[in-house]
Amino acid sequence: MNTPLNNLIRNDIDMFWSNRLGLVHSAADVRSFVCEYLPLLGIDYDMSIAEAILQLQRIDVVEAQPLVSEITALAKLIYDEQDTSVRLKLWQQLAKKVGYDKEINKIDINLTSRSNIVKYIKVLLSDDYMKMCPAHDIAYKIVNLMAHYDITEDDRPLYETWDLATEIEAMSLAEIEKSGKLDEMIGLSKGLD
Incomplete structure:
Protein backbone atom coordinates (compact mmCIF):
# COMPACT_ATOMS: atom_id res chain seq x y z
CA MET A 1 0.00 0.00 0.00
CA GLY A 99 36.32 -16.95 3.87
CA TYR A 100 34.14 -17.35 6.95
CA ASP A 101 36.07 -19.76 9.14
CA LYS A 102 33.42 -20.90 11.62
CA GLU A 103 31.37 -24.00 10.96
CA ILE A 104 27.74 -23.48 9.96
CA ASN A 105 25.70 -26.50 11.00
CA LYS A 106 22.38 -24.93 12.02
CA ILE A 107 20.12 -22.36 10.40
CA ASP A 108 16.75 -23.01 11.99
CA ILE A 109 15.57 -21.18 15.09
CA ASN A 110 13.16 -22.21 17.83
CA LEU A 111 10.84 -19.50 19.11
CA THR A 112 8.32 -21.64 20.97
CA SER A 113 9.53 -21.05 24.53
CA ARG A 114 9.63 -17.87 26.57
CA SER A 115 13.36 -18.21 27.24
CA ASN A 116 14.11 -18.45 23.50
CA ILE A 117 11.83 -15.46 22.81
CA VAL A 118 13.68 -13.40 25.43
CA LYS A 119 17.09 -14.38 24.01
CA TYR A 120 15.90 -13.48 20.51
CA ILE A 121 14.59 -10.07 21.60
CA LYS A 122 17.87 -9.35 23.41
CA VAL A 123 19.81 -10.16 20.23
CA LEU A 124 17.50 -7.99 18.11
CA LEU A 125 17.87 -5.03 20.46
CA SER A 126 21.63 -5.39 20.99
CA ASP A 127 23.86 -2.53 19.84
CA ASP A 128 25.58 -4.73 17.26
CA TYR A 129 22.35 -5.99 15.70
CA MET A 130 20.82 -2.51 15.60
CA LYS A 131 23.73 -1.40 13.39
CA MET A 132 22.96 -4.27 11.02
CA CYS A 133 19.20 -4.00 10.58
CA PRO A 134 16.70 -1.11 10.25
CA ALA A 135 14.64 -0.31 13.36
CA HIS A 136 11.39 -0.99 11.49
CA ASP A 137 12.54 -4.50 10.58
CA ILE A 138 13.56 -5.19 14.17
CA ALA A 139 10.16 -4.01 15.42
CA TYR A 140 8.43 -6.16 12.80
CA LYS A 141 10.38 -9.24 13.94
CA ILE A 142 9.35 -8.62 17.55
CA VAL A 143 5.70 -8.13 16.55
CA ASN A 144 5.87 -11.35 14.52
CA LEU A 145 6.88 -13.32 17.63
CA MET A 146 3.19 -13.54 18.51
CA ALA A 147 2.85 -16.02 15.61
CA HIS A 148 5.14 -18.44 17.47
CA TYR A 149 4.48 -17.76 21.13
CA ASP A 150 1.43 -16.41 22.94
CA ILE A 151 2.67 -13.26 24.67
CA THR A 152 0.03 -12.49 27.28
CA GLU A 153 -0.65 -9.25 29.14
CA ASP A 154 0.13 -11.08 32.40
CA ASP A 155 3.77 -11.28 31.31
CA ARG A 156 4.20 -7.50 31.68
CA PRO A 157 7.80 -6.86 30.58
CA LEU A 158 7.55 -9.16 27.56
CA TYR A 159 4.10 -7.89 26.63
CA GLU A 160 5.15 -4.23 26.98
CA THR A 161 8.20 -4.86 24.79
CA TRP A 162 5.98 -6.49 22.16
CA ASP A 163 3.39 -3.69 22.46
CA LEU A 164 6.04 -0.99 21.92
CA ALA A 165 7.24 -2.88 18.84
CA THR A 166 3.68 -2.75 17.42
CA GLU A 167 3.82 1.04 17.73
CA ILE A 168 7.36 1.43 16.41
CA GLU A 169 6.80 -0.62 13.26
CA ALA A 170 4.15 1.92 12.18
CA MET A 171 6.24 5.07 12.78
CA SER A 172 8.72 6.98 10.67
CA LEU A 173 12.29 7.07 11.92
CA ALA A 174 11.86 10.73 12.93
CA GLU A 175 8.77 9.77 14.98
CA ILE A 176 10.63 6.84 16.56
CA GLU A 177 13.52 9.08 17.61
CA LYS A 178 11.22 11.85 18.86
CA SER A 179 8.99 9.47 20.84
CA GLY A 180 11.82 7.69 22.66
CA LYS A 181 9.88 4.43 22.25
CA LEU A 182 12.84 2.53 20.81
CA ASP A 183 15.00 3.49 23.79
CA GLU A 184 12.13 2.51 26.08
CA MET A 185 11.84 -0.87 24.34
CA ILE A 186 15.60 -1.44 24.64
CA GLY A 187 15.42 -0.58 28.34
CA LEU A 188 12.55 -3.02 28.87
CA SER A 189 14.43 -5.76 27.05
CA LYS A 190 17.37 -5.42 29.42
CA GLY A 191 15.04 -6.29 32.29
CA LEU A 192 13.68 -9.42 30.60
CA ASP A 193 14.76 -12.73 32.11
Missing part, protein backbone atom coordinates in the same frame (compact mmCIF):
# COMPACT_ATOMS: atom_id res chain seq x y z
CA ASN A 2 1.38 3.42 -0.95
CA THR A 3 0.38 5.66 1.92
CA PRO A 4 2.50 8.65 2.94
CA LEU A 5 3.57 6.80 6.11
CA ASN A 6 4.53 3.67 4.17
CA ASN A 7 6.57 5.83 1.80
CA LEU A 8 8.34 7.48 4.77
CA ILE A 9 9.11 4.10 6.31
CA ARG A 10 10.35 2.74 2.97
CA ASN A 11 12.57 5.82 2.59
CA ASP A 12 13.90 5.35 6.14
CA ILE A 13 14.77 1.73 5.39
CA ASP A 14 16.38 2.70 2.07
CA MET A 15 18.43 5.36 3.86
CA PHE A 16 19.57 2.81 6.45
CA TRP A 17 20.83 0.48 3.73
CA SER A 18 22.36 3.32 1.74
CA ASN A 19 24.34 4.40 4.81
CA ARG A 20 25.27 0.82 5.70
CA LEU A 21 26.41 0.00 2.18
CA GLY A 22 28.25 3.31 1.88
CA LEU A 23 30.97 1.65 3.96
CA VAL A 24 31.56 -1.02 1.28
CA HIS A 25 34.37 0.07 -1.06
CA SER A 26 36.17 -3.16 -1.98
CA ALA A 27 35.87 -6.93 -2.27
CA ALA A 28 37.34 -7.19 1.24
CA ASP A 29 34.55 -4.92 2.51
CA VAL A 30 31.99 -7.16 0.79
CA ARG A 31 33.44 -10.21 2.56
CA SER A 32 33.41 -8.36 5.90
CA PHE A 33 29.80 -7.27 5.35
CA VAL A 34 28.68 -10.86 4.75
CA CYS A 35 30.79 -12.21 7.63
CA GLU A 36 29.02 -9.83 10.03
CA TYR A 37 25.69 -11.53 9.28
CA LEU A 38 26.78 -15.19 9.21
CA PRO A 39 27.11 -15.56 13.02
CA LEU A 40 23.37 -14.84 13.21
CA LEU A 41 22.52 -18.13 11.49
CA GLY A 42 20.63 -20.28 13.98
CA ILE A 43 19.80 -17.14 16.00
CA ASP A 44 17.83 -15.08 13.46
CA TYR A 45 15.76 -16.22 10.49
CA ASP A 46 18.11 -17.26 7.72
CA MET A 47 15.78 -15.71 5.14
CA SER A 48 16.17 -12.37 6.90
CA ILE A 49 19.95 -12.76 6.80
CA ALA A 50 19.73 -13.59 3.09
CA GLU A 51 17.66 -10.42 2.55
CA ALA A 52 20.35 -8.36 4.27
CA ILE A 53 23.07 -9.92 2.11
CA LEU A 54 20.96 -9.28 -1.00
CA GLN A 55 21.24 -5.57 -0.22
CA LEU A 56 24.75 -5.85 -1.71
CA GLN A 57 23.04 -5.67 -5.11
CA ARG A 58 22.77 -1.92 -4.49
CA ILE A 59 26.50 -1.25 -4.40
CA ASP A 60 28.42 -0.03 -7.41
CA VAL A 61 32.04 -0.93 -6.70
CA VAL A 62 33.62 -2.15 -9.93
CA GLU A 63 36.37 -4.17 -8.21
CA ALA A 64 33.82 -6.01 -6.08
CA GLN A 65 31.18 -6.75 -8.74
CA PRO A 66 32.26 -10.32 -9.58
CA LEU A 67 32.22 -11.27 -5.88
CA VAL A 68 28.95 -9.39 -5.28
CA SER A 69 27.38 -11.24 -8.22
CA GLU A 70 28.46 -14.64 -6.84
CA ILE A 71 27.34 -13.82 -3.30
CA THR A 72 23.98 -12.37 -4.29
CA ALA A 73 23.32 -15.32 -6.64
CA LEU A 74 23.85 -17.69 -3.70
CA ALA A 75 21.75 -15.49 -1.39
CA LYS A 76 18.94 -15.49 -3.96
CA LEU A 77 19.08 -19.29 -4.19
CA ILE A 78 18.92 -19.45 -0.38
CA TYR A 79 16.00 -17.03 -0.29
CA ASP A 80 14.06 -19.01 -2.90
CA GLU A 81 14.81 -22.49 -1.48
CA GLN A 82 12.15 -24.13 0.72
CA ASP A 83 14.19 -27.16 1.86
CA THR A 84 16.14 -26.33 5.03
CA SER A 85 18.85 -28.93 4.38
CA VAL A 86 19.48 -27.51 0.90
CA ARG A 87 19.58 -23.98 2.33
CA LEU A 88 22.11 -25.12 4.94
CA LYS A 89 24.42 -26.43 2.19
CA LEU A 90 24.02 -23.15 0.28
CA TRP A 91 24.89 -21.18 3.43
CA GLN A 92 27.99 -23.32 3.88
CA GLN A 93 28.94 -22.62 0.27
CA LEU A 94 28.40 -18.88 0.75
CA ALA A 95 30.48 -18.91 3.95
CA LYS A 96 33.34 -20.62 2.13
CA LYS A 97 33.10 -18.05 -0.68
CA VAL A 98 33.71 -15.16 1.76
Whole structure:
Protein backbone atom coordinates (compact mmCIF):
# COMPACT_ATOMS: atom_id res chain seq x y z
CA MET A 1 0.00 0.00 0.00
CA ASN A 2 1.38 3.42 -0.95
CA THR A 3 0.38 5.66 1.92
CA PRO A 4 2.50 8.65 2.94
CA LEU A 5 3.57 6.80 6.11
CA ASN A 6 4.53 3.67 4.17
CA ASN A 7 6.57 5.83 1.80
CA LEU A 8 8.34 7.48 4.77
CA ILE A 9 9.11 4.10 6.31
CA ARG A 10 10.35 2.74 2.97
CA ASN A 11 12.57 5.82 2.59
CA ASP A 12 13.90 5.35 6.14
CA ILE A 13 14.77 1.73 5.39
CA ASP A 14 16.38 2.70 2.07
CA MET A 15 18.43 5.36 3.86
CA PHE A 16 19.57 2.81 6.45
CA TRP A 17 20.83 0.48 3.73
CA SER A 18 22.36 3.32 1.74
CA ASN A 19 24.34 4.40 4.81
CA ARG A 20 25.27 0.82 5.70
CA LEU A 21 26.41 0.00 2.18
CA GLY A 22 28.25 3.31 1.88
CA LEU A 23 30.97 1.65 3.96
CA VAL A 24 31.56 -1.02 1.28
CA HIS A 25 34.37 0.07 -1.06
CA SER A 26 36.17 -3.16 -1.98
CA ALA A 27 35.87 -6.93 -2.27
CA ALA A 28 37.34 -7.19 1.24
CA ASP A 29 34.55 -4.92 2.51
CA VAL A 30 31.99 -7.16 0.79
CA ARG A 31 33.44 -10.21 2.56
CA SER A 32 33.41 -8.36 5.90
CA PHE A 33 29.80 -7.27 5.35
CA VAL A 34 28.68 -10.86 4.75
CA CYS A 35 30.79 -12.21 7.63
CA GLU A 36 29.02 -9.83 10.03
CA TYR A 37 25.69 -11.53 9.28
CA LEU A 38 26.78 -15.19 9.21
CA PRO A 39 27.11 -15.56 13.02
CA LEU A 40 23.37 -14.84 13.21
CA LEU A 41 22.52 -18.13 11.49
CA GLY A 42 20.63 -20.28 13.98
CA ILE A 43 19.80 -17.14 16.00
CA ASP A 44 17.83 -15.08 13.46
CA TYR A 45 15.76 -16.22 10.49
CA ASP A 46 18.11 -17.26 7.72
CA MET A 47 15.78 -15.71 5.14
CA SER A 48 16.17 -12.37 6.90
CA ILE A 49 19.95 -12.76 6.80
CA ALA A 50 19.73 -13.59 3.09
CA GLU A 51 17.66 -10.42 2.55
CA ALA A 52 20.35 -8.36 4.27
CA ILE A 53 23.07 -9.92 2.11
CA LEU A 54 20.96 -9.28 -1.00
CA GLN A 55 21.24 -5.57 -0.22
CA LEU A 56 24.75 -5.85 -1.71
CA GLN A 57 23.04 -5.67 -5.11
CA ARG A 58 22.77 -1.92 -4.49
CA ILE A 59 26.50 -1.25 -4.40
CA ASP A 60 28.42 -0.03 -7.41
CA VAL A 61 32.04 -0.93 -6.70
CA VAL A 62 33.62 -2.15 -9.93
CA GLU A 63 36.37 -4.17 -8.21
CA ALA A 64 33.82 -6.01 -6.08
CA GLN A 65 31.18 -6.75 -8.74
CA PRO A 66 32.26 -10.32 -9.58
CA LEU A 67 32.22 -11.27 -5.88
CA VAL A 68 28.95 -9.39 -5.28
CA SER A 69 27.38 -11.24 -8.22
CA GLU A 70 28.46 -14.64 -6.84
CA ILE A 71 27.34 -13.82 -3.30
CA THR A 72 23.98 -12.37 -4.29
CA ALA A 73 23.32 -15.32 -6.64
CA LEU A 74 23.85 -17.69 -3.70
CA ALA A 75 21.75 -15.49 -1.39
CA LYS A 76 18.94 -15.49 -3.96
CA LEU A 77 19.08 -19.29 -4.19
CA ILE A 78 18.92 -19.45 -0.38
CA TYR A 79 16.00 -17.03 -0.29
CA ASP A 80 14.06 -19.01 -2.90
CA GLU A 81 14.81 -22.49 -1.48
CA GLN A 82 12.15 -24.13 0.72
CA ASP A 83 14.19 -27.16 1.86
CA THR A 84 16.14 -26.33 5.03
CA SER A 85 18.85 -28.93 4.38
CA VAL A 86 19.48 -27.51 0.90
CA ARG A 87 19.58 -23.98 2.33
CA LEU A 88 22.11 -25.12 4.94
CA LYS A 89 24.42 -26.43 2.19
CA LEU A 90 24.02 -23.15 0.28
CA TRP A 91 24.89 -21.18 3.43
CA GLN A 92 27.99 -23.32 3.88
CA GLN A 93 28.94 -22.62 0.27
CA LEU A 94 28.40 -18.88 0.75
CA ALA A 95 30.48 -18.91 3.95
CA LYS A 96 33.34 -20.62 2.13
CA LYS A 97 33.10 -18.05 -0.68
CA VAL A 98 33.71 -15.16 1.76
CA GLY A 99 36.32 -16.95 3.87
CA TYR A 100 34.14 -17.35 6.95
CA ASP A 101 36.07 -19.76 9.14
CA LYS A 102 33.42 -20.90 11.62
CA GLU A 103 31.37 -24.00 10.96
CA ILE A 104 27.74 -23.48 9.96
CA ASN A 105 25.70 -26.50 11.00
CA LYS A 106 22.38 -24.93 12.02
CA ILE A 107 20.12 -22.36 10.40
CA ASP A 108 16.75 -23.01 11.99
CA ILE A 109 15.57 -21.18 15.09
CA ASN A 110 13.16 -22.21 17.83
CA LEU A 111 10.84 -19.50 19.11
CA THR A 112 8.32 -21.64 20.97
CA SER A 113 9.53 -21.05 24.53
CA ARG A 114 9.63 -17.87 26.57
CA SER A 115 13.36 -18.21 27.24
CA ASN A 116 14.11 -18.45 23.50
CA ILE A 117 11.83 -15.46 22.81
CA VAL A 118 13.68 -13.40 25.43
CA LYS A 119 17.09 -14.38 24.01
CA TYR A 120 15.90 -13.48 20.51
CA ILE A 121 14.59 -10.07 21.60
CA LYS A 122 17.87 -9.35 23.41
CA VAL A 123 19.81 -10.16 20.23
CA LEU A 124 17.50 -7.99 18.11
CA LEU A 125 17.87 -5.03 20.46
CA SER A 126 21.63 -5.39 20.99
CA ASP A 127 23.86 -2.53 19.84
CA ASP A 128 25.58 -4.73 17.26
CA TYR A 129 22.35 -5.99 15.70
CA MET A 130 20.82 -2.51 15.60
CA LYS A 131 23.73 -1.40 13.39
CA MET A 132 22.96 -4.27 11.02
CA CYS A 133 19.20 -4.00 10.58
CA PRO A 134 16.70 -1.11 10.25
CA ALA A 135 14.64 -0.31 13.36
CA HIS A 136 11.39 -0.99 11.49
CA ASP A 137 12.54 -4.50 10.58
CA ILE A 138 13.56 -5.19 14.17
CA ALA A 139 10.16 -4.01 15.42
CA TYR A 140 8.43 -6.16 12.80
CA LYS A 141 10.38 -9.24 13.94
CA ILE A 142 9.35 -8.62 17.55
CA VAL A 143 5.70 -8.13 16.55
CA ASN A 144 5.87 -11.35 14.52
CA LEU A 145 6.88 -13.32 17.63
CA MET A 146 3.19 -13.54 18.51
CA ALA A 147 2.85 -16.02 15.61
CA HIS A 148 5.14 -18.44 17.47
CA TYR A 149 4.48 -17.76 21.13
CA ASP A 150 1.43 -16.41 22.94
CA ILE A 151 2.67 -13.26 24.67
CA THR A 152 0.03 -12.49 27.28
CA GLU A 153 -0.65 -9.25 29.14
CA ASP A 154 0.13 -11.08 32.40
CA ASP A 155 3.77 -11.28 31.31
CA ARG A 156 4.20 -7.50 31.68
CA PRO A 157 7.80 -6.86 30.58
CA LEU A 158 7.55 -9.16 27.56
CA TYR A 159 4.10 -7.89 26.63
CA GLU A 160 5.15 -4.23 26.98
CA THR A 161 8.20 -4.86 24.79
CA TRP A 162 5.98 -6.49 22.16
CA ASP A 163 3.39 -3.69 22.46
CA LEU A 164 6.04 -0.99 21.92
CA ALA A 165 7.24 -2.88 18.84
CA THR A 166 3.68 -2.75 17.42
CA GLU A 167 3.82 1.04 17.73
CA ILE A 168 7.36 1.43 16.41
CA GLU A 169 6.80 -0.62 13.26
CA ALA A 170 4.15 1.92 12.18
CA MET A 171 6.24 5.07 12.78
CA SER A 172 8.72 6.98 10.67
CA LEU A 173 12.29 7.07 11.92
CA ALA A 174 11.86 10.73 12.93
CA GLU A 175 8.77 9.77 14.98
CA ILE A 176 10.63 6.84 16.56
CA GLU A 177 13.52 9.08 17.61
CA LYS A 178 11.22 11.85 18.86
CA SER A 179 8.99 9.47 20.84
CA GLY A 180 11.82 7.69 22.66
CA LYS A 181 9.88 4.43 22.25
CA LEU A 182 12.84 2.53 20.81
CA ASP A 183 15.00 3.49 23.79
CA GLU A 184 12.13 2.51 26.08
CA MET A 185 11.84 -0.87 24.34
CA ILE A 186 15.60 -1.44 24.64
CA GLY A 187 15.42 -0.58 28.34
CA LEU A 188 12.55 -3.02 28.87
CA SER A 189 14.43 -5.76 27.05
CA LYS A 190 17.37 -5.42 29.42
CA GLY A 191 15.04 -6.29 32.29
CA LEU A 192 13.68 -9.42 30.60
CA ASP A 193 14.76 -12.73 32.11
